[in-house]
Amino acid sequence: MFDELVDATTGTRGAGALSSWSRVENAACAHRVATMAAMLDEAHAASGSADRDQWCLDNLDAVAAHIGAAQNTTPGTASHQLLIAVALHDRFPRVAAVFAEGLITYALVKTVVHRGALVIDPDALRALDGLLAEAFEDWEPRSVDKTEKAIDVFVAQVDPHAVRRDETKARGRSVEVRIEEDGSGLATVLATLFAHDAKAFQARLKNLAATVCPDDPRTADQLRADAYGAIGNGTDRMACLCGNDDCSAAQNPPATGVVVYVIASQETLADPDPDPAPRSEPLASKPESPAPPPELVAEDTAEDADAAPTSDAAAPQSDSRPATPSPSTDERAALDGEQPPLFDKPLRELTLTEALTPTPGYQASLRPAAMMGGQFLPGAIACRAAIGATITPVVHPGQAPPETRYRPSKKLADFIRCRDMTCRFPGCRVPATQTDIDHTIPWPHGPTAASNLKCVCRRHHLLKTFWGGENGWRDRQLDDGTVIWTAPDGREYVTTPGSRLLLPELSRPTATVSTTGRPAPHAAGLAMPRRRTTRAQDRAHRVAAERELNAEREPYAAPADP
Incomplete structure (x- = not known):
């Protein structure tokens, strides 16, 4: 057919x-x-x-x-x-x-x-x-x-x-957070909630927007939008961007216990330098270990409630490519204020060619960043996210030898999460902060080293462990972090580290691993967690409960004669 x-x-x-x-x-x-x-x-x-x-x-x-x-x-x-x-x-x-x-x-x-x-x-x-x-x-x-x-x-x-009739309009209330995939670094929030809660939320936005001084360059709409972020961060005030030394609001920056991980180059987060000479000194202190110089710095700002509660953050830094001064000050300031005019003279004075050819924008000079999870973030927005954030250097392990324990150190774990950004199973986008760090070759036969470690969410970690073996899912890892998965039917799927496009220095090869002895099966000595009831039993229970509600309502009973 x-x-x-x-x-x-x-x-x-x-x-x-x-x-x-x-x-x-x-x-x-x-x-x-x-x-x-x-x-x-x-x-x-x-x-x-x-x-x-x-x-x-x-x-x-x-x-x-x-x-x-x-x-x-x-x-x-x-x-x-x-x-x-x-x-x-x-x-x-x-x-x-x-x-x-x-x-x-x-x-x-x-x-x-x-x-x-x-x-x-x-x-x-x-x-x-x-x-x-x-x-x-x-x-x-x-x-x-x-x-x-x-x-x-x-x-x-x-x-x-x-008949499905339990979905009244009130039951359909929801909040959707949709991160735009156009590289703008913005997100859209769509919410349907009770009217009295909406009124309270509106008042909260207004009160938060009033915590900055009158010299703040943002418009009223921009302040309300940023107030959303302040609520998400759990703060009772907003950071003032006026830049005045005597501003009381700027001297009392907000603090938050909610964390978002943003990975940015160290040169992106560097303060604008009016001196045209390039910087030679790094903007973040070098680690005390003899490992290669820091590559990235992770910065923690506010994120969703599922993020790990920590105060560390990261952003890349490099000694080999010094930060070059650029109109970064203009890029950062361009986030706020009124939109500039489309044309530099009144429309009636423009020729047809000029009217159809708006003034071109300038090319961004700040290196872009990424949120943990792989979402693109323009450099100027990464700088905004760094306000009040903790900056943590991320150290590339280079050819350093493996660590002598099962659980990786915080320094190595930070590198693995910043390199991978997401779960490494094909198609999975779970942020690396919500994943396990998995040994590709199981410990102790496989070392605790960057070339043998990757981020895998709990679902796919269990899949590899209990649905693996000769006839199940198998994986192997290359020195640059590439993971090659083999499905039960023999087809191969290749995943590369999420940082490779924006922060390729994190994907530089690390020390080649070698095995000791014959690796044991993944599930040796382990037991798969079990459900209390099967999916079929859960579904039957839900259907029976909803049918019982429908029977009590009897919406299709014939109306009484007038």
Whole structure:
């Protein structure tokens, strides 16, 4: 069927080609979803799979990890896609057939799975599957809200107590923090909360914005935006940026117990130097050890509540490439104040060419930084984040010998986290501050050295330990921090340190490791943490509880006669 859809695109153009390729795209997505369900079926068919359903990292987690690596997606995205795939092919086979023909989209499939999740009677489920499949053959375009309501009508026909109606507007309140991927170093916060809490939050922003002096260069909107950061930091005032020596607000900087890790070069955080001569001295003290000179410095500012509670921070520094004075003062000051005019003279005086060619901006001279997790941060914003932060040099170990213990020292652990920035499993973006430091060759046969250490989140650490071995996940590490993962099916996935693009000096090769003896299996002497209940039991409990609430409400009872 799929090949026939592809052949039908031959010779098409314009709207006809668009329609044909849209159907091919839907059909291809259906094949992808079917493959995911088949992978889980294969895992369940393996020997001992029933016992692994109660593992903390169960069969579904292991398959989702493989799906995430194959698609280069995060574990959360892969797990969600796998759950949709299983529900579609186990509960709605006729809808899956319509999907395979390319007649419906993946978004509509997700809505069907969600809105029909409470139908548990097999006969009712088959009836619902048939009704939806017939309706989708000539389904008209609808908004999201109308689509959900239309599907709910079919659900109500087969099982009135299975209609999803516990999601009132109040239940839908949420906060979404979305870090922009455009390199601007900004984030968008979208929040829906109770009206009285919103009023209190608005007043809190206003009060915080008033803690700076009148000479602060920021506009009212910028002050309110920065007040968000002050609340996130847990401070009761904001840092004043007026630059006046006699400013009382500037002399009393805020302190915070919340930590964000920003990795920046030492030259970025250096104070602007009006002298055109290059600096020769480092801006951070050199370590007392004979190791190579510091490369990076990590700076700690406020981050999310999941960050490790520490007061250390880091930013790169280098003796080989001295900081060059530049218009960095202008770059830092350009973050605040009113937007400059687009043109240098009134619009009526511009020629057409001048009006269509705005004044070009200047090229940034401050070296960019990154947050722990790999998010790009422009140099000027990194300097702003350094206000009130603790600066900790990050020392590249060079060819230093391995440490003689299992747990790495703080100096070595800081380097590993700043080099990797995230979990090193393919597609995983868990920040390095929330990961374990894993020996690629298990201790004591593998040394505690930079070339044998990497950051791995707890989920993928368990995956490697208990789903590893000859027929499971295996990994090997190169001297520059590159990790090569081998999946159970033999395919290889390569991950490089997160710092390689912006801070390549952290990826310089370190001392080659050598093994002592024959490494024991990862799981030797260990036991996988177990669930109290399986996923299927958890789902059955949630469905039963929601159906019970629906039965108590009886929203579809016939209204009384007037």
